[in-house]
Amino acid sequence: xxSKTINLTLKVWRQSRGEKKGRLETYHAKDISVDMSxxxxxxVVNEDLTKNRNEPIAFDHDCREGIxxxxxxxxxxxxxxxxxxxxxxxxxxxxxSDNDTxxxxxxxxxxxxxxxxxxxxxxxxxKIIQAGGYISVNTxxxxxxxxxxxxxxxAETAFNAAACIGCGACVAACPNASAMLFVSAKVSHLAVxxxxxxxxxxxxxxxxxxxxxxxxxxxxxxxECEMECPKGISxxxxxxLNREFLKAEFS
Ligand code: SF4
Ligand code: FES
Numbered sequence: 001x002x003s004k005t006i007n008l009t010l011k012v013w014r015q016s017r018g019e020k021k022g023r024l025e026t027y028h029a030k031d032i033s034v035d036m037s038x039x040x041x042x043x044v045v046n047e048d049l050t051k052n053r054n055e056p057i058a059f060d061h062d063c064r065e066g067i068x069x070x071x072x073x074x075x076x077x078x079x080x081x082x083x084x085x086x087x088x089x090x091x092x093x094x095x096x097s098d099n100d101t102x103x104x105x106x107x108x109x110x111x112x113x114x115x116x117x118x119x120x121x122x123x124x125x126x127k128i129i130q131a132g133g134y135i136s137v138n139t140x141x142x143x144x145x146x147x148x149x150x151x152x153x154x155a156e157t158a159f160n161a162a163a164c165i166g167c168g169a170c171v172a173a174c175p176n177a178s179a180m181l182f183v184s185a186k187v188s189h190l191a192v193x194x195x196x197x198x199x200x201x202x203x204x205x206x207x208x209x210x211x212x213x214x215x216x217x218x219x220x221x222x223x224e225c226e227m228e229c230p231k232g233i234s235x236x237x238x239x240x241l242n243r244e245f246l247k248a249e250f251s
Pocket of ligand 2: 060061062063064065066069070071072087088089090
C-alpha cells in the first residue's frame with residue numbers, strides 16, 4: 001500500500017551558541033509520508049540540507065519511543081505539538097495537512113540556555129534530581145520488596161507520578177517557566193511510598209531550594225503544564241509538593 005504524502009513549509013528557529021540573536025528560517029519539506037514521525041520528517045529535511053552542503057537542523061532525541069524525555073520542541077506554539085499526551089517523537093505527520101506551515105522553536109526558559117537551534121541545556125533538571133530525587137535507605141533485595149505491603153491505591157499514585165520522563169515541556173509551556181510539575185512528580189513518587197518517607201522532609205526542601213537556584217519561575221496555577229505534559233502528570237502533584245514542603249518547613 002502506498003502511503004499518502006504531504007508538502008509542508010517549515011519555519012525553524014536557527015541559532016548557534018554565542019549568537020546573540022536567532023531567526024526563523026524557512027524550509028520546504030516535500031513528499032513527507034503521513035506515517036512518519038515528526039522527527040523523521042526533520043531527518044528528511046536534514047538529509048536535503050546536508051546533500052546541498054547546508055548545516056542540518058540540530059535537535060535532541062534518543063529513544064524515539066516516548067520514554068527517554070530527550071526530544072521536545074514548541075510546534076506552532078504548543079510544547080511537543082497539539083496532540084494530547086504525546087512526545088514529539090511520537091507525533092505523527094498524519095496529524096498535519098497538506099500545505100500546512102509549521103513553526104518549530106526550542107523550549108524557552110532562563111533555566112534552559114540554548115545550545116543550538118532546537119537544543120537547549122536541561123541540566124538544571126538533573127541538578128534538581130541530584131539534590132534529592134533518590135532514596136538512600138536500605139531497601140534489601142527484590143524479595144524484600146514483597147514483604148512490605150503497599151496498597152494498590154498508593155502504588156498507582158506512585159506510578160502515575162513516576163511516569164514523568166523529565167522532558168521539560170511543563171517548563172516550556174508555563175508562562176512563568178516554572179518547573180513545579182516536574183519537581184512535584186519527582187517528590188511525589190517517592191513521598192507516597194514507605195521507602196521514601198525517612199528522607200521526605202530533607203528531599204523536598206533540597207529539591208525546591210535547587211529549583212529556585214536554577215532560575216525557574218514560580219507557579220501561579222495556570223495549569224498549562226498539565227495540558228502539555230506528554231505523560232499526563234496532574235497538577236494534583238503540585239498540591240502534594242506544597243503540602244510536603246509546608247510539612248517539612250514547620251515540623
Ligand atoms: S512533568 Fe510532564 S512535561 Fe514536565 S518534565 Fe515530566 S513528563 Fe515532561
Ligand atoms: S526521543 Fe525519547 S521520548 Fe522522544
